[in-house]
Amino acid sequence: MAGEVLSMKVFAAVLAFVAGEPVNVTRVCREAGCSRKTFYKYAARARVEGTAAGRQRSRRPLSSPQAISADVENEIVKLRKDLADAGVDHGATTIQWHLGRDRRWKGRVPSVATVHRVLTRRGFVTPQPTKRPKSSWRRFEAPAPNEWWQIDATEWVTAGGVVYIFNIIDDHSRLACRSRVVVEATASQAWTTFCQAAQRWGLPAGVLSDNGLCFSGKLRGFEVKFEANLRDAGIRPITARPYHPQTTGKVERFQQTLKKWLRRQDRKRGLARDLAELQARLDEFCDYYNTRRPHQGIGRGTPISRWRAMPASTPAAEPLEHPAPRPDAQTVIIDRDGKLYVNDLAIHVGVRWAGTEAIVIVDAFYATIFAGGELVRHLKIDHSRRYQPSRQRRGGPRQPRRVTS
Template structure:
């Protein structure tokens, strides 16, 4: 593509060349008409004679040879030090005896100039993906939050008062484990659309197969109400997702089930990141004096997340903006 200040575009070059080649204008006269140098007019005329209309297109300005380009062996050593030791350009330059600017240029070219683009566990560059339309893939998972004792928990009241409230709640509900108060765990079953990041969640007391399949059925129906047809589902290797009930439910719904590679939660990274947002925005966002109060706040927060919260991964827009058939959304 021609730059914004270019005098000649491909179409204008063609007009210039045709005046010279087809109509017999001199290069000087044609150049004067188009306010360019005669040398430029001659160049486009010669290219038109040799290649025709195709010769008017832009060409890369990249040189055929780069004799001062960093050697491949040095590039490999720079990348190896970046991956294995997370070193910066100055440290790598000191070890290899090259300029820091050269190291930085190599890191930029390899797209590992920012450590946020490198997987913390493997040191490999992050490979991000996104399906091209809503419903092409949904992610499912379960995250756990400890129940809140009556009167509030330790995060806001401190450990001493929190333990007292926990003991009183366990005594009231009759739940103890080996003499210790146990007020239970909330299992939040979450579903998120890969393309739009639209989320669905339910709170349950377990993560068994019957519960997980019920959540999937209701989530698919919820997405259908928003104009989204679910085609695939991605889960980890939890027992509920390896069950026959889960397999049969996916078959009945016409959904292809995929599982992540063992010990690679990064594959399901979108929903793992959503869990962190869920914790910060809902579970630990404010003081709750009971589990029921926190549970009651979840639907309202999900509406805010889907309809109003700006999402950095989709251009600062709310997830619902990527759904094309939401009732009333375009009114």
């Protein structure tokens, strides 16, 4: 390595050897842990350079035929800036993908690792702490287009205030089937958004969502309009388990990418003045996302190319059966120990809800508990025991009680 200095003991022996003094070269090298070849190499240099020979020279080759050219490196930097300014992905993988589709660089496209090194050398890469390895995630993917869609709603801000954006993603191809802005995220608006997506891309076999009230009333003991309409069309409504956003992770990740782009547009063009202007931006982004953006989750292809690569699934030929009505809700008071009693069951909820009025829905298999206007527990009943513990680890900070008496 350039700049490394030879051991002073060895170099002193080298200078003595060059000056004609008797030196036991073998013993000096053995004690210093260097080779005789290295000793004589520095001796030859010392005869020419004197004491300046002690500093090692750079091992960089005189020429590097495989080194990236300056024009390619400058194009990498330009692409990085242009993509970042547009508010879209601008990592090494995306930059290499765009270079590979530009005829100017045919046969000269560097590897992703080389692009990353260029970005690091030019100061565009910020070191990050070690992240959880991707191999630790349990991944799933629909086997064909339209096998199931993922739907979600997220908030956004316009010049007129807070609005909501419904987003629908095809699980197999990651195609953005529809992004639509609305004033309120209701079941009726969710169904309208779904119909607009289906009009262009066809009906899916299933729809995956979280437990938001506009998508599902499963945890609340009733069926909302959105899931009822799906069943009537032969489409399976699928809901994620509570507090597990990873199940709808593809549409959640899409919304992160969408918001990153929208924030950039807000800085460049200002906040959207109304729903129509924001909808135009959503349509612009979806066109780019589907047709011109490499998606690493599908092998760096575009969603539209993957959607067209195989036949799409279709819903069932007959309407699906609607679920039987759940039992009526019961109102109970959570005791000072954080437990409630219903249908000969004692269910632990938590002392922070002590003294609170809870709404409980219990059927043969599950219990759903609402308190303080939110879902606080949904559990599968263990019929082998009366007491249903929380299954949470003991310890941690003490939870405050809502009442003391």
